Amino acid sequence: MTEHQPTPAVRMIGIVKRFPGVVANDHVDFEALPGEVHSLLGENGAGKSTLMNILSGLYTPDEGEIYLFGRPVVLRSPRDAITHGIGMVHQHFMLVEMHTVAENMVLGLNKPRFILNLREIEREVEQLSAQYGLHVDPRARIWQLSVGEQQRVEILKMLYRGARILILDEPTAVLTPQEVDDLFATLRKMTTEGKTIIFISHKLEEVMAISDRITVLRGGKVVATVRKAETSPAELAKMMVGREVLFRVEKEEREPGEVVLEVSGLCANNDKGLPALKNVSFTIREGEILGVAGVAGNGQRELAEVLTGLRKATAGTVTVLECDVTNCSPRKIIGEKVGHVPEDRLGMGLVPNLPVSDNVIMKTYKERPISAGPFLNGGAIGRFARRLVEQFNIATPSVQTPVRLLSGGNLQKTLLAREISISPRLMIAMHPTRGLDVGATEAVRRLLLEQRKQGAALLLISEDLDELLELADRILVLYEGEVQGIVPAKDADVGAIGLMMAGVKPGAPAATETERRPA
Amino acid sequence: MRIRLERRLKPSRAAGVLVPLISLILALAFGGLILLATGANPIVTYKAMAVGAFGGKYAISETLVKAIPLILCGLGVAVAFRMRFWNIGAEGQLAMGGFAAAWVALFLPGLLPNLPLKWLLPLMILAGMLAGALWGLIPALLRAFVGVNEVITTLMMNYIAILWIEYLFYGPWRDPKGYGFPGTAPFPQEGWLPRYPGTRVHLGLVFAIAAAIILWLVLTRTRWGYEVRVIGENPRAARYAGISLWRNFLLVMLVSGALAGLAGVGEVAGISHRLQKGLTVGYGYTAIIVAWMGQLNPWGVVLVGILLAGLLVGGDQIQITMRLPAAVALVLQGAILFFMLGGVLFNQYRLRVDWGLRRRPVRPTLPAEGGES
Numbered sequence: 042m043t044e045h046q047p048t049p050a051v052r053m054i055g056i057v058k059r060f061p062g063v064v065a066n067d068h069v070d071f072e073a074l075p076g077e078v079h080s081l082l083g084e085n086g087a088g089k090s091t092l093m094n095i096l097s098g099l100y101t102p103d104e105g106e107i108y109l110f111g112r113p114v115v116l117r118s119p120r121d122a123i124t125h126g127i128g129m130v131h132q133h134f135m136l137v138e139m140h141t142v143a144e145n146m147v148l149g150l151n152k153p154r155f156i157l158n159l160r161e162i163e164r165e166v167e168q169l170s171a172q173y174g175l176h177v178d179p180r181a182r183i184w185q186l187s188v189g190e191q192q193r194v195e196i197l198k199m200l201y202r203g204a205r206i207l208i209l210d211e212p213t214a215v216l217t218p219q220e221v222d223d224l225f226a227t228l229r230k231m232t233t234e235g236k237t238i239i240f241i242s243h244k245l246e247e248v249m250a251i252s253d254r255i256t257v258l259r260g261g262k263v264v265a266t267v268r269k270a271e272t273s274p275a276e277l278a279k280m281m282v283g284r285e286v287l288f289r290v291e292k293e294e295r296e297p298g299e300v301v302l303e304v305s306g307l308c309a310n311n312d313k314g315l316p317a318l319k320n321v322s323f324t325i326r327e328g329e330i331l332g333v334a335g336v337a338g339n340g341q342r343e344l345a346e347v348l349t350g351l352r353k354a355t356a357g358t359v360t361v362l363e364c365d366v367t368n369c370s371p372r373k374i375i376g377e378k379v380g381h382v383p384e385d386r387l388g389m390g391l392v393p394n395l396p397v398s399d400n401v402i403m404k405t406y407k408e409r410p411i412s413a414g415p416f417l418n419g420g421a422i423g424r425f426a427r428r429l430v431e432q433f434n435i436a437t438p439s440v441q442t443p444v445r446l447l448s449g450g451n452l453q454k455t456l457l458a459r460e461i462s463i464s465p466r467l468m469i470a471m472h473p474t475r476g477l478d479v480g481a482t483e484a485v486r487r488l489l490l491e492q493r494k495q496g497a498a499l500l501l502i503s504e505d506l507d508e509l510l511e512l513a514d515r516i517l518v519l520y521e522g523e524v525q526g527i528v529p530a531k532d533a534d535v536g537a538i539g540l541m542m543a544g545v546k547p548g549a550p551a552a553t554e555t556e557r558r559p560a
Numbered sequence: 561m562r563i564r565l566e567r568r569l570k571p572s573r574a575a576g577v578l579v580p581l582i583s584l585i586l587a588l589a590f591g592g593l594i595l596l597a598t599g600a601n602p603i604v605t606y607k608a609m610a611v612g613a614f615g616g617k618y619a620i621s622e623t624l625v626k627a628i629p630l631i632l633c634g635l636g637v638a639v640a641f642r643m644r645f646w647n648i649g650a651e652g653q654l655a656m657g658g659f660a661a662a663w664v665a666l667f668l669p670g671l672l673p674n675l676p677l678k679w680l681l682p683l684m685i686l687a688g689m690l691a692g693a694l695w696g697l698i699p700a701l702l703r704a705f706v707g708v709n710e711v712i713t714t715l716m717m718n719y720i721a722i723l724w725i726e727y728l729f730y731g732p733w734r735d736p737k738g739y740g741f742p743g744t745a746p747f748p749q750e751g752w753l754p755r756y757p758g759t760r761v762h763l764g765l766v767f768a769i770a771a772a773i774i775l776w777l778v779l780t781r782t783r784w785g786y787e788v789r790v791i792g793e794n795p796r797a798a799r800y801a802g803i804s805l806w807r808n809f810l811l812v813m814l815v816s817g818a819l820a821g822l823a824g825v826g827e828v829a830g831i832s833h834r835l836q837k838g839l840t841v842g843y844g845y846t847a848i849i850v851a852w853m854g855q856l857n858p859w860g861v862v863l864v865g866i867l868l869a870g871l872l873v874g875g876d877q878i879q880i881t882m883r884l885p886a887a888v889a890l891v892l893q894g895a896i897l898f899f900m901l902g903g904v905l906f907n908q909y910r911l912r913v914d915w916g917l918r919r920r921p922v923r924p925t926l927p928a929e930g931g932e933s
Contacts, residue, residue: 078751146613152698210680266751271701304567349800351800370802370804371800371801372802372803373802374802376803381800388796388797389794389796389797389800390791391794391797392789392790392794393793393794394793395790395793397785402786403801404801404802406783406786412783415784416781416782416783417783417785
């Protein structure tokens with residue numbers, strides 16, 4: 042074969058990685074050229090992260106070979122990968138919060154043998170950040186930085202360590218639309234200098250925006266590698282899921298009914314005791330979905346927790362159907378038929394080691410027929426669980442199976458089934474589709490819309506603007522614990538919402554007039 | 561060849577049985593080495609221990625006598641551990657149970673002369689359980705409302721309880737007619753737990769078995785058992801589901817302490833018939849091993865309780881028959897726990913051995929750099 046293209050920066054051949062019970066990578070071939078942005082696209086569990094964890098030395102493959110710039114390599118540890126010029130920016134940042142940016146740069150390096158000349162490192166960092174447009178103060182401590190800035194630090198760290206191949210695992214999940222644009226500009230700049238960018242994502246638009254080539258994974262196997270210019274989002278989606286996807290879930294018009302949730306002047310602190318919610322006020326009516334947009338860490342979690350009794354409000358009131366539930370116990374609020382889909386499914390919403398049946402009765406175990414007096418009714422629990430499994434199409438071997446063994450989508454369906462089983466008047470859902478594949482996402486969205494149709498009020502907290510635009514009737518934007526504005530989702534301007542997410546208050550939007558209350 | 565640990569998809573049932581069993585065997589082997597080092601023949605010694613513990617009616621009855629406090633304390637520890645409340649204070653709760661029962665037996669008839677004496681024993685049992693429960697409640701309150709680590713408090717309160725009863729039977733409660741022996745006067749006969757004729761096995765055995773049955777029913781069939789399960793597995797989920805953590809900490813420690821307190825009642829009212837030195841010989845600590853080896857399951861606790869009681873009795877026997885220190889039994893106990901804790905890993909993980917044969921990749925279909933064909 043004649044060489045009419047440059048030696049690939051990365052070439053992985055026949056990679057196999059088995060985990061107990063699954064083949065995460067099944068003879069995967071992958072290559073990326075110098076100076077290209079190569080996207081790895083696939084649903085969750087398709088094997089993207091596994092493949093890149095192999096490339097970054099976290100996992101060793103069971104079979105297969107890796108070539109870097111034409112030379113075979115064995116990567117036994119992340120340190121091996123770094124010395125070979127491979128840097129990975131994980132979804133969860135690997136930074137020391139109390140240290141400065143410059144100090145984080147040299148952490149784990151052997152470079153300054155004895156004397157740490159921070160000034161010099163700071164200069165080098167400044168130079169790098171100017172070169173790539175990654176603006177960040179090298180003297181700032183990590184905890185002072187926003188999530189977007191921390192990501193820049195991670196990228197800088199990899200560049201500082203001489204990465205020629207940069208892997209980014211779902212980098213846009215934590216960014217505002219503007220920050221995404223900045224990131225993409227940086228990435229393009231890096232490719233012009235011959236660096237290789239591997240971009241892991243399951244968001245089609247972004248992949249189409251940034252990539253030169255795209256490799257689609259499904260079920261641990263490569264479906265295809267295509268040039269961006271020669272494909273379309275529809276084709277990619279089809280390759281990802283193996284069938285045509287409904288991009289829009291049908292949402293019917295519905296007049297909102299009476300007010301279900303009224304939040305007024307709500308304030309609360311975060312875990313560090315600092316104000317996380319500042320004077321938040323809004324209402325949700327029957328059959329209405331209020332979406333909450335915002336970059337992660339702007340008070341969304343605290344809002345969900347205060348509304349469900351898991352966190353104390355420091356001021357303000359929460360009223361559900363004219364009943365004041367401010368600072369009531371979770372039990373009492375559940376009794377007011379408030380459903381809650383928490384962001385951390387396995388950590389909070391479910392008990393991983395307990396069977397499906399024990400998990401679906403978590404909210405109803407004190408009611409007949411699940412229990413009679415102090416005793417549980419095993420037969421009734423089994424029937425109840427089997428009914429939910431059938432009704433919500435939960436794929437599980439049996440209701441006795443520990444939920445830990447279910448897939449992400451089925452976990453979420455189990456959780457939703459339980460929350461819906463209490464016939465909620467108000468449902469608080471945080472990131473209900475995060476990490477789910479397209480099929481499960483669609484199912485979850487349908488369930489939420491079905492609740493809206495039934496007349497429940499829904500508070501939908503999501504980082505996925507497209508999801509909010511699709512499902513919500515109105516969108517509330519949170520920034521640093523404050524309501525930046527509430528806009529109707531219909532004909533909403535994504536750019537305007539993006540600006541609000543970044544902290545810019547809208548000028549004088551008529552739409553929010555009715556929502557504002559005097560403090 | 562490479563040996564790796566792999567996470568199991570589900571906890572292995574076989575491991576649940578095999579780990580305690582293999583730990584026992586390894587502990588015996590380990591103890592055997594120590595016996596060899598002291599110049600004893602391990603096989604002869606173990607045989608003597610087995611005969612001493614289970615060979616014959618007397619041996620079995622003595623084993624059961626020791627199994628009673630081990631099972632009761634073990635059940636108490638197990639129920640607390642299920643909620644991940646690390647109660648290592650069964651020893652102190654047992655001591656307080658014995659103290660309260662002794663107080664009722666020695667002083668209540670004097671205070672209430674009209675009390676029918678048939679009420680004495682039930683009142684002793686009630687008082688002992690209540691005292692154990694309250695002693696257990698203190699660390700639970702500290703944990704629930706001030707956030708104090710219960711491992712420290714339950715342990716420290718053991719010393720308080722033990723020193724308190726020692727003070728009593730060395731001091732103000734000492735029997736003036738006891739020739740200086742550290743112990744109170746004997747209880748009135750009405751305060752004795754009935755025994756199986758010809759042995760020292762007392763009614764406490766029935767209490768222990770009944771407690772195991774009730775506890776098993778409570779844990780598997782009731783709302784409270786469900787709450788314990790959810791809290792033990794995921795406290796955050798429990799809070800989210802509206803299950804009160806502090807309320808359950810208090811409840812579980814009341815139950816746990818009451819069971820240990822009942823064990824104390826059994827010891828004073830069933831065996832010594834007085835409060836005396838030798839009440840706190842470590843049943844409360846051994847109970848931790850019992851609970852853990854029994855996988856926190858009430859039936860497992862009963863089984864392991866009898867087994868470890870046999871080990872103690874067998875240890876006493878070799879002291880008499882072979883002039884070896886009874887501490888051999890304690891060494892074995894420690895070794896069992898040691899190997900058990902190591903073995904727990906295999907509930908979650910399995911070993912995989914790669915012999916290095918499958919490592920060669922299948923020849924890729926893409927031509928390699930050299931282009932040789």
